Amino acid sequence: MFVAMEDVFDPAEMLELYDSVGWEGYTRDVDRLCRGLANSHLVVTARDDSGKLLGLARTISDDEHVCYVQDVVVNPAHHRQGVGRALVEHLMRRYSHCRFFLLSTDHEATAEGERNHAFYRSLGFLSYEEKEMAGFGLPRNRPDTRDTTS
Numbered sequence: 126m127f128v129a130m131e132d133v134f135d136p137a138e139m140l141e142l143y144d145s146v147g148w149e150g151y152t153r154d155v156d157r158l159c160r161g162l163a164n165s166h167l168v169v170t171a172r173d174d175s176g177k178l179l180g181l182a183r184t185i186s187d188d189e190h191v192c193y194v195q196d197v198v199v200n201p202a203h204h205r206q207g208v209g210r211a212l213v214e215h216l217m218r219r220y221s222h223c224r225f226f227l228l229s230t231d232h233e234a235t236a237e238g239e240r241n242h243a244f245y246r247s248l249g250f251l252s253y254e255e256k257e258m259a260g261f262g263l264p265r266n267r268p269d270t271r272d273t274t275s
Contacts, residue, residue, distance in 0.1 A: 126171055126172065126173055126174075126179065126206075126207070126208065126211065127171070127172055127174075128169055128170070128171050128211050128212060128215050129169065129170060129172070130167060130168065130169055131168050131169070131170050132163065132168065134159045134162045134163065134168075136155045136156065136158075136159050138178050139155060139158055139159055139162065139181075140152055140155045140158070141178075141200075142178055142180070142181060142198055142200055143158060143198060145200040145201055145202070146198055146199075146200070146201065148198070150265075162181075162183060165183040165184060165185060165195060166183075166184045166185055166186040166188065166192075167183065167184045167186070167216075167219065168181060168182070168183040168184075169181070169182050169183075169212055169215050169216065171199075171208045171211055171212055178200075179199065179200055179203045179206075179208045180197070180198055180199035180200060180203065180208040180209060180212055181196065181197075181198050181212070182194060182196060182197045182198070182209075182212035182213060182215075182216055183195045183196050184216060184220070186220065186223065188220075188223070189222075189223065190223055190224050190225065191223060191224070191225045191227070192216070192220035192223045192225065192226045192227070193225075193227050193228065194213070194216060194226070194227070194228035195228075197209055197212060197213060197228070199212075209244060210244075210247075210248065213245075213248055214248070217248070228245070228250075229260060229262075230242065230245065
């Protein structure tokens with residue numbers, strides 16, 4: 126397996142990866158998914174020796190103070206093989222100079238959340254509460270109020 130930065134994204138390959146984990150919010154519009162990846166600060170992929178995509182992680186960052194890990198996606202066929210760990214550890218080294226290295230995941234009460242929390246804790250992550258922080262977000266379903274006439 127090798128981890129590398131990428132900035133060109135094959136829609137079929139991205140659709141297959143994100144679909145493998147059931148992230149329908151991304152797979153409904155694969156062109157939008159690829160634009161989001163291209164607009165990320167950094168995208169790293171994990172591939173096997175034949176070049177097959179195993180997983181991907183991407184960040185949004187000012188590369189000075191804050192790094193937000195937007196996605197860590199590993200095809201379930203490759204779970205528990207060190208793929209996610211390699212991706213996140215790559216990002217942790219790359220952004221070690223940033224004061225905040227943050228991510229969000231499902232609530233621990235969900236099946237996926239329980240697994241994700243254990244994974245991130247194994248890498249040294251603390252919950253926002255344990256760091257004496259709070260996280261906030263707007264509801265997912267809200268109107269798009271952008272002015273698209275310009």
